[in-house]
Amino acid sequence: MALLPSDLAPSFSLLLIFASFFTSATTAAFGLGGGAMLIALMTTVMNPLIAVPVHGAVQLGSNGGRAMVRFPHIVWPFFIWFCIGSALGVAIGGQIAHLLPENLFRGLIGLFLIYIAWGPKLKAVLTSTPLTALTGTVTATIGMITGVSGPLVIGFLQGLADRRAIIATHAALMTVQNILKLAAFTLLGFQFATYLPLILMMVATGFLGTLVGSKMLDGLSEQIFRKIFKLILTILALWLLAQTILP
Structure with missing residues (x-):
């Protein structure tokens, strides 16, 4: 317990370590939901200004582990241009994060997820280099502000035919965004060392969750995966909209 952060009750630290397993398993199995659930839990027991960078570090381990497990299924052309755009987005988001209302972005994300779940698939993003780079810029900017960009990113991957390609490419893209986000938070002065033991323990349980979820x-059949994915996407969208509307 001495290694855990002093500003967080030991019971809350253990809760986060335990939750990291289940949230990682959820994302590994269905593509999304885990990161959003984890940041929601973390912001209830931690200061949001601390929770967002710590969450980014934990998600780096979770997404990196999932990318390694699913490495053969990564769609590389989309990956390269998305990363170029993400670098610009992190730089923009780091400068304006404290100036913009977080709830506005959460509401817009919720509306976008409703569209992704029930509207036409955004296949053009997968075949257009400028749109791919722009997608990286926009999602990375929003991720720096709200801590939630995973659902946005995976929404643009729905044109891929295979569920494993969706999961693998999403994990690889989010790994890069997490690396860029951590670099930005470090440059902005966040002290990760204080929370490093907690981060490492959450990464360890998260990797176990990734193996189970994989x-x-x-x-799962492709058909069942798509149905569960749409259900989780809709629930997540309604949750984000509720956060925006309710006090």
């Missing part, structure tokens, strides 16, 4: 994904 097994679940392999056991």
